[in-house]
Amino acid sequence: MDMQDIPDTDPQETQEWLEALDGVLKQEGAHRAHFLLEQLVDKARRSGAYIPFSANTAYINTIPPQLEEHSPGDAEIEHRIRSYVRWNAMAMVIRANKHTNVGGHIASFASAATLYDVGFNHFWRAQTDTFGGDLVFVQGHSDPGVYARAFMLGRLTNEQMDNFRQEVDGKGLSSYPHPWLMPDFWQFPTVSMGLGPLMAIYQARFMRYLKDRGFLEAQGRKTWAFMGDGEMDEPESLGAISLAGREKLDNLIFVINCNLQRLDGPVRGNGKIIQELESDFRGAGWNVIKVIWGGYWEPLFMRDTKGILLKRMAECVDGEYQTFKSKDGAYVRKHFFGKYPELLEMVSTMTDDDIWRLNRGGHDPHKVYAAYAAAMKHTGQPTVILAKTIKGYGMGESGESQNITHQQKKMGTSSIKAFRDRFAIPVPDDKLEEAPYVNFPEGSPELKYMHERRQALGGYQPARRRKAEPLEIPPLSAFETLLKASGAGRELSTTMAFVRILTMLVRDKKIGKFVVPIVPDESRTFGMEGMFRQLGIYSQVGQLYTPQDADQLMFYKEDQKGQVLQEGINEPGAMSSWIAAATSYSTHGISMIPFYIYYSMFGFQRVGDLAWAAGDMRARGFLLGGTAGRTTLNGEGLQHEDGHSHLLAATIPNCVAYDPTYAYELAVIIQDGLRRMYQEQEDVYYYITVMNENYEHPAMPEGVEKGILKGMYLLREGKSKKNAPKVQLLGSGTILREVIAGADLLEKDFGIAADIWSVTSFNELRRDGLDVQRWNMLHPEAAPRVSHIETCLKDREGPVIASTDYMKMFADQVRGFLPTHHFHALGADGFGRSDTREKLRQFFEVDRNYVAVAAMKALADMELVPRKKVTEAIKKYGINPEKPNPTTV
Numbered sequence: 101m102d103m104q105d106i107p108d109t110d111p112q113e114t115q116e117w118l119e120a121l122d123g124v125l126k127q128e129g130a131h132r133a134h135f136l137l138e139q140l141v142d143k144a145r146r147s148g149a150y151i152p153f154s155a156n157t158a159y160i161n162t163i164p165p166q167l168e169e170h171s172p173g174d175a176e177i178e179h180r181i182r183s184y185v186r187w188n189a190m191a192m193v194i195r196a197n198k199h200t201n202v203g204g205h206i207a208s209f210a211s212a213a214t215l216y217d218v219g220f221n222h223f224w225r226a227q228t229d230t231f232g233g234d235l236v237f238v239q240g241h242s243d244p245g246v247y248a249r250a251f252m253l254g255r256l257t258n259e260q261m262d263n264f265r266q267e268v269d270g271k272g273l274s275s276y277p278h279p280w281l282m283p284d285f286w287q288f289p290t291v292s293m294g295l296g297p298l299m300a301i302y303q304a305r306f307m308r309y310l311k312d313r314g315f316l317e318a319q320g321r322k323t324w325a326f327m328g329d330g331e332m333d334e335p336e337s338l339g340a341i342s343l344a345g346r347e348k349l350d351n352l353i354f355v356i357n358c359n360l361q362r363l364d365g366p367v368r369g370n371g372k373i374i375q376e377l378e379s380d381f382r383g384a385g386w387n388v389i390k391v392i393w394g395g396y397w398e399p400l401f402m403r404d405t406k407g408i409l410l411k412r413m414a415e416c417v418d419g420e421y422q423t424f425k426s427k428d429g430a431y432v433r434k435h436f437f438g439k440y441p442e443l444l445e446m447v448s449t450m451t452d453d454d455i456w457r458l459n460r461g462g463h464d465p466h467k468v469y470a471a472y473a474a475a476m477k478h479t480g481q482p483t484v485i486l487a488k489t490i491k492g493y494g495m496g497e498s499g500e501s502q503n504i505t506h507q508q509k510k511m512g513t514s515s516i517k518a519f520r521d522r523f524a525i526p527v528p529d530d531k532l533e534e535a536p537y538v539n540f541p542e543g544s545p546e547l548k549y550m551h552e553r554r555q556a557l558g559g560y561q562p563a564r565r566r567k568a569e570p571l572e573i574p575p576l577s578a579f580e581t582l583l584k585a586s587g588a589g590r591e592l593s594t595t596m597a598f599v600r601i602l603t604m605l606v607r608d609k610k611i612g613k614f615v616v617p618i619v620p621d622e623s624r625t626f627g628m629e630g631m632f633r634q635l636g637i638y639s640q641v642g643q644l645y646t647p648q649d650a651d652q653l654m655f656y657k658e659d660q661k662g663q664v665l666q667e668g669i670n671e672p673g674a675m676s677s678w679i680a681a682a683t684s685y686s687t688h689g690i691s692m693i694p695f696y697i698y699y700s701m702f703g704f705q706r707v708g709d710l711a712w713a714a715g716d717m718r719a720r721g722f723l724l725g726g727t728a729g730r731t732t733l734n735g736e737g738l739q740h741e742d743g744h745s746h747l748l749a750a751t752i753p754n755c756v757a758y759d760p761t762y763a764y765e766l767a768v769i770i771q772d773g774l775r776r777m778y779q780e781q782e783d784v785y786y787y788i789t790v791m792n793e794n795y796e797h798p799a800m801p802e803g804v805e806k807g808i809l810k811g812m813y814l815l816r817e818g819k820s821k822k823n824a825p826k827v828q829l830l831g832s833g834t835i836l837r838e839v840i841a842g843a844d845l846l847e848k849d850f851g852i853a854a855d856i857w858s859v860t861s862f863n864e865l866r867r868d869g870l871d872v873q874r875w876n877m878l879h880p881e882a883a884p885r886v887s888h889i890e891t892c893l894k895d896r897e898g899p900v901i902a903s904t905d906y907m908k909m910f911a912d913q914v915r916g917f918l919p920t921h922h923f924h925a926l927g928a929d930g931f932g933r934s935d936t937r938e939k940l941r942q943f944f945e946v947d948r949n950y951v952a953v954a955a956m957k958a959l960a961d962m963e964l965v966p967r968k969k970v971t972e973a974i975k976k977y978g979i980n981p982e983k984p985n986p987t988t989v
């Protein structure tokens with residue numbers, strides 16, 4: 101039952117208890133009162149009463165006025181600075197939209213200005229030679245305020261401001277925080293709602309990991325993350341808060357701007373978002389600081405001896421609170437205070453303007469300062485600050501507290517005028533329409549103050565570091581055992597080959613310690629359990645129990661210095677850890693080398709938006725799609741058997757993807773990846789699929805390294821009688837082995853000479869092909885460039901047949917770059933299902949028999965073999981021509 105629903109059956113008794121409590125509060129203070137209350141609840145529970153925990157407190161500020169820490173700043177100067185920032189943020193959106201339709205947001209920053217201002221002036225420390233810097237996740241669409249401040253500090257020019265959202269000519273400012281587009285400025289992309297909060301938690305956690313492993317000192321650094329109240333509806337926003345609570349991340353501060361509105365309307369019109377979030381976070385072990393009411397309310401609270409004002413505040417829902425601020429003081433008097441005569445009486449000496457001035461906590465710099473100061477000092481828990489604000493604050497009739505405000509990018513002259521007057525901006529009437537930027541003159545106390553504050557905090561923010569010290573990468577010869585043949589009868593999978601490479605890397609004297617193996621509860625799936633003992637699983641409390649398998653060689657070892665991140669069944673979290681590690685070169689100046697291995701199906705398709713953000717963030721690291729391939733991962737069925745992750749990888753411009761077959765290919769790819777990302781510091785990341793089919797691996801043929809990296813190389817030359825028809829067979833991953841077997845059939849049964857190409861990356865071949873095609877289009881009279889695939893195939897005869905364990909579209913990517921139009925791509929389109937590999941490859945029509953038949957058909961189309969030979973092949977290989985298309989069953 102809700103507290104409010106329990107009837108008061110004995111008011112006198114209630115009064116006595118309350119008076120007793122009052123006495124304790126007055127005489128002995130809040131701590132003692134809290135202790136006594138807990139004792140009472142405990143006693144009641146032990147006596148058998150069912151008293152569930154209520155995670156909510158009253159709808160008032162968590163920090164009472166007498167405990168507020170005071171800002172050492174100059175409140176008046178800060179107010180003037182904030183006013184100018186507000187104006188410029190508004191002006192840049194209005195100006196950008198005068199001649200364009202590029203959009204932008206005014207209302208969100210208008211509600212959040214104080215929250216950012218206090219942080220910039222007093223709390224957020226920059227990265228310096230001796231201090232690592234605080235990490236600040238800015239709410240994406242509040243960025244005009246951040247640009248406005250940077251402009252006033254001389255970090256951005258007038259021209260850049262005027263080119264907000266006009267980036268193509270290189271003089272603009274990005275719509276939202278994007279490190280890809282502004283690599284010296286933005287660190288964290290946040291505008292895909294929910295990813296900021298999630299990534300911030302893992303950034304804070306990764307900072308701990310780096311500290312515990314001895315890479316850096318904690319230095320009291322914090323991760324601050326700003327987000328909207330509407331954004332909290334994203335599962336990603338709240339999905340990892342229990343991790344932050346459990347791991348006691350007191351280096352993490354969330355600031356949720358509760359302006360009560362999202363894009364379409366109220367966030368919780370019929371409830372109270374602040375109360376809802378309070379219980380969510382408190383239940384997850386967070387320190388919750390509510391900043392609901394501004395200082396102007398305090399005299400009223402003092403007079404509220406009977407708690408009627410508090411009762412009114414508690415019973416009002418957010419929909420009403422929003423409506424109040426879209427009206428005026430008279431309306432608030434009538435509809436808020438007017439509900440109870442005592443309240444009307446309480447405000448009887450106040451004018452409507454006085455009532456209108458009653459402010460919300462998130463707009464009161466003193467309250468915000470006190471909350472931030474308390475968050476900085478709090479230990480043992482992460483802190484969330486729930487700040488109540490007004491969306492579109494200052495926009496007046498153009499948007500203040502109005503449902504349409506989120507998308508307002510224009511304001512009428514009368515609203516601009518009201519805005520100017522409200523914030524005392526020195527712009528004359530005849531200039532209002534053009535909304536010129538304002539700044540404090542050189543030498544003015546305000547500008548001096550702004551610079552001084554930042555100097556005191558170590559420098560300007562936001563700022564992003566592009567490079568770290570390069571690492572010394574082992575040469576390919578370090579992986580020698582993988583470059584040799586595995587040996588007769590010695591079978592292994594590419595997953596096992598990968599684990600061997602990883603093991604070699606962690607043992608490397610130079611780079612071993614920088615390696616971060618990450619798994620979402622799948623170590624045993626990939627045969628990595630040996631690393632538990634060898635490297636330890638990271639836990640900031642070490643291991644508080646004797647593991648069940650303690651007597652075994654590879655026992656489950658948790659360790660404060662553990663290197664492995666075992667993230668639980670949590671792909672978004674594991675991906676966020678990977679991102680934190682993969683951008684550590686920038687955020688911490690330490691290049692970490694993360695290898696995140698997971699079921700390939702639960703990669704891009706599950707956490708694709710994070711993978712996109714990783715590209716934006718210039719992440720450097722390895723993603724391993726484990727047990728990949730629609731027919732190779734054979735027993736797991738429809739939800740597991742991935743046949744498209746490479747196509748999803750191809751959507752990310754700086755993701756380099758490979759589908760290798762042999763251990764030596766894997767070694768070459770990983771070694772070169774290390775070189776490119778950690779020695780050359782290229783902003784790319786790798787996606788590599790590894791499979792679980794065991795087979796023998798040959799020795800690396802001479803001189804194929806370049807081809808492996810470019811995407812294809814000749815594995816075997818077709819051998820047959822002179823003048824025999826020829827075909828070019830392409831294959832990748834485990835299906836390359838079917839292609840080889842198909843070549844044998846063609847040779848043996850039909851005397852066809854088949855050249856076999858190992859295609860390590862159809863994605864890279866296509867990129868190269870497109871790039872060459874584009875250059876040739878733009879340089880029509882120059883000697884044409886030739887793509888790698890064309891270089892490989894241009895002097896070869898016969899049609900081209902490709903087969904892979906992925907959708908046909910995967911191999912089909914190269915169609916336009918072949919010297920012949922006789923091309924047939926086989927692939928595993930359709931829903932997967934479980935069966936033996938052999939049957940699945942037959943079902944999906946990617947096996948040796950289909951390779952042979954497709955080759956015969958293509959030869960017949962070229963009139964190089966008679967058509968009846970194709971029929972003969974179909975019969976010979978037992979293929980039913982009326983078999984349904986696998987995409988339909």
Ligand SMILES: Cc1ncc(C[n+]2csc(CCOP(=O)(O)OP(=O)(O)O)c2C)c(N)n1
Nearest residue numbers: 208291292293328329330331359361362363
């Ligand atoms: C994943 C995702 N979905 C939708 C959007 C579009 N969008 C941008 S802001 C916004 C409303 C945000 O409301 P809130 O979080 O309350 O922020 P406020 O502007 O009120 O501060 C929406 C729906 C987005 N950016 N990302």
Ligand SMILES: [Mg+2]
Nearest residue numbers: 328329330361
């Ligand atoms: Mg909102």
